[in-house]
Amino acid sequence: MALHSGGSDQTYRISHDAEKYKTRIHMSRPSARLATMVDDLPRIPTKTPRAGTVQSVERAMAILQALSEEEEGCRLTDLSQKTNLSVSTVHRLLTTLERQKFAHFDPSTNLWHVGRMAFTVGSSFLRQRSFVAPALPFLKRLRDLTNETANLGVIEDGEVLVLSQVKSREIMRAITRIGGRVPMGRSGMGKAILSTYPRFAVEAEQAQLHRKPAHMANDGYAVDDEEFMRGLRCIAAAVYGPQGEVLCAISVSGLSIRIPPARVPRLGELLVKTADELTHALGGCRPEG
Missing domain, CATH: 3.30.450.40 (GAF domain)
Known part of the structure; x- marks a missing residue:
């Protein structure tokens, strides 16, 4: 929940999550060398997948959920931090989601957004x-x-x-x-x-x-x-x-x-x-x- 100023350019938000990093690497589609460099940074270990689950699907769903929480879009490195996944893994999954229209990349802002197919699937829940x-x-x-x-x-x-x-x-x-x-x-x-x-x-x-x-x-x-x-x-x-x-x-x-x-x-x-x-x-x- 947030306090929003609808009549001005300012938006006032109350967040329960403190910002963990003061400096971020901003990039959209990193080269393999740059992705490897970022991957070498310390990272919180991801949870071990539960028996009977598919890890790549769980990771893709985590990325979609993180995207849905950012109305103005999200950078690749920010998604990496939010999901505790490496930049190369997030980029690979985003590319797959983009092909299926579940994610959308805006090259003018270098931001990723939820794709139209995610809306189509979500709308079926409301129809129920x-x-x-x-x-x-x-x-x-x-x-x-x-x-x-x-x-x-x-x-x-x-x-x-x-x-x-x-x-x-x-x-x-x-x-x-x-x-x-x-x-x-x-x-x-x-x-x-x-x-x-x-x-x-x-x-x-x-x-x-x-x-x-x-x-x-x-x-x-x-x-x-x-x-x-x-x-x-x-x-x-x-x-x-x-x-x-x-x-x-x-x-x-x-x-x-x-x-x-x-x-x-x-x-x-x-x-x-x-x-x-x-x-x-x-x-x-x-x-x-």
């Missing part, structure tokens, strides 16, 4: 989530009514995965990009979904998080009160399917100075109402009790 497209008008209405960013997320591998988003028109806004992940117990959407779990499941989840019991849904909504990131607040509510099962959660998030505690109940009511309307539109229903 049949509620994403119908939810978009509800997210747009939330954004227009609150002037804050509206999000939709699901639980995957114990985290909240953001599947859809309508960004605030405010100059300074909260951004958790589509495809981004946030912890269940420290996010509004995660708490909203957690609150639908049986008590034993919630307790097990909290034990796994090694945290005190999180503030759960109150009157149908949940609040991330600057827990995931200081200065940001999020209010969320769960959306249900035909059998009363939770499908996803929707939320609005923004700077805490624009979402003071006094505004939270009003936003909570709006989130619950919108989530109920989306549930109805999807043919779902709230579980009894």
Whole structure:
């Protein structure tokens, strides 16, 4: 998540990862001699591949994931550092990915980007989530009514995965990009979904998080009160399917100075109402009790 200035050329970002290197070698397609020189630099050992896996595929997926985290593109040497792979290995895998349109190289900037085929494959995941497209008008209405960013997320591998988003028109806004992940117990959407779990499941989840019991849904909504990131607040509510099962959660998030505690109940009511309307539109229903 970051703070983004949409009205100027500046972008303010909060990063949890400290920069490890002050000097970097910038190159796009290195010669074999130069790649060998860089390969001789000290490097953190890569993990031993697990039994039954293909190491080259795992490495290619790691490169794609690293590319997806850099909206403005990434240099070859930066990818090498991010993935703990040698420059020559990264270059070889990128070349293969480029041939298959999963990666794209911009010679004018010497930056690598995610290719269009990655988007095509990723879009099939969204098509399987049949509620994403119908939810978009509800997210747009939330954004227009609150002037804050509206999000939709699901639980995957114990985290909240953001599947859809309508960004605030405010100059300074909260951004958790589509495809981004946030912890269940420290996010509004995660708490909203957690609150639908049986008590034993919630307790097990909290034990796994090694945290005190999180503030759960109150009157149908949940609040991330600057827990995931200081200065940001999020209010969320769960959306249900035909059998009363939770499908996803929707939320609005923004700077805490624009979402003071006094505004939270009003936003909570709006989130619950919108989530109920989306549930109805999807043919779902709230579980009894």
